[in-house]
Amino acid sequence: PADRLWWKHPLDRVEGTWIAIAFAWCMVMFIMMIYWHAYGRQNLSTETYKTTPEKFSAKTQAMVDKYTVRTETDQKIPVVAPPADVDVYLIARLWSWWPMLELEKGKTYRLHLTAMDYNHGFSLQPANINIQVVPGYEHVVKVTPNQSGTFSIVCNEYCGINHHTMVGRIYVK
Numbered sequence: 001p002a003d004r005l006w007w008k009h010p011l012d013r014v015e016g017t018w019i020a021i022a023f024a025w026c027m028v029m030f031i032m033m034i035y036w037h038a039y040g041r042q043n044l045s046t047e048t049y050k051t052t053p054e055k056f057s058a059k060t061q062a063m064v065d066k067y068t069v070r071t072e073t074d075q076k077i078p079v080v081a082p083p084a085d086v087d088v089y090l091i092a093r094l095w096s097w098w099p100m101l102e103l104e105k106g107k108t109y110r111l112h113l114t115a116m117d118y119n120h121g122f123s124l125q126p127a128n129i130n131i132q133v134v135p136g137y138e139h140v141v142k143v144t145p146n147q148s149g150t151f152s153i154v155c156n157e158y159c160g161i162n163h164h165t166m167v168g169r170i171y172v173k
């Protein structure tokens with residue numbers, strides 16, 4: 001019967017209160033999202049292109065061949081010191097970042113990122129960068145180191161049993 005239809009019942013006070021709370025909370029989260037994006041400046045917009053593991057590997061290998069300055073003995077990963085203002089390539093794969101980078105303070109680099117296998121996360125905290133690195137895509141972020149030291153790239157996207165060991169390295173001189 002028509003009077004049994006749920007939308008014909010008056011709203012219960014408690015029910016109304018909870019709907020209002022839920023709606024208000026949605027608004028709070030929504031405003032925080034905008035605030036983070038606009039003022040927190042995290043998750044900056046990146047340029048994104050399509051690529052393949054083969055194409056990207058070739059470009060990365062060319063850079064490594066040209067600009068390797070030493071090999072880290074602990075992880076046997078080459079450290080690359082590209083000149084300022086050139087394109088820098090970095091590969092994410094289970095469970096490492098390859099190669100390691102040595103950058104110059106105050107210079108701007110275009111950092112190209114891709115993943116060889118699964119989704120990984122690129123989190124570089126002094127620069128407040130935190131983006132997803134997706135296979136098949138090339139993400140480009142601009143990095144201008146403003147302090148010297150050794151910085152860690154943390155994989156911020158769960159990628160399996162050794163996710164927690166997937167830490168890359170950037171030296172800034």
Ligand code: CUA
Pocket residue numbers: 093095119120121155156157158159160163164166
């Ligand atoms: Cu790669 Cu987590």
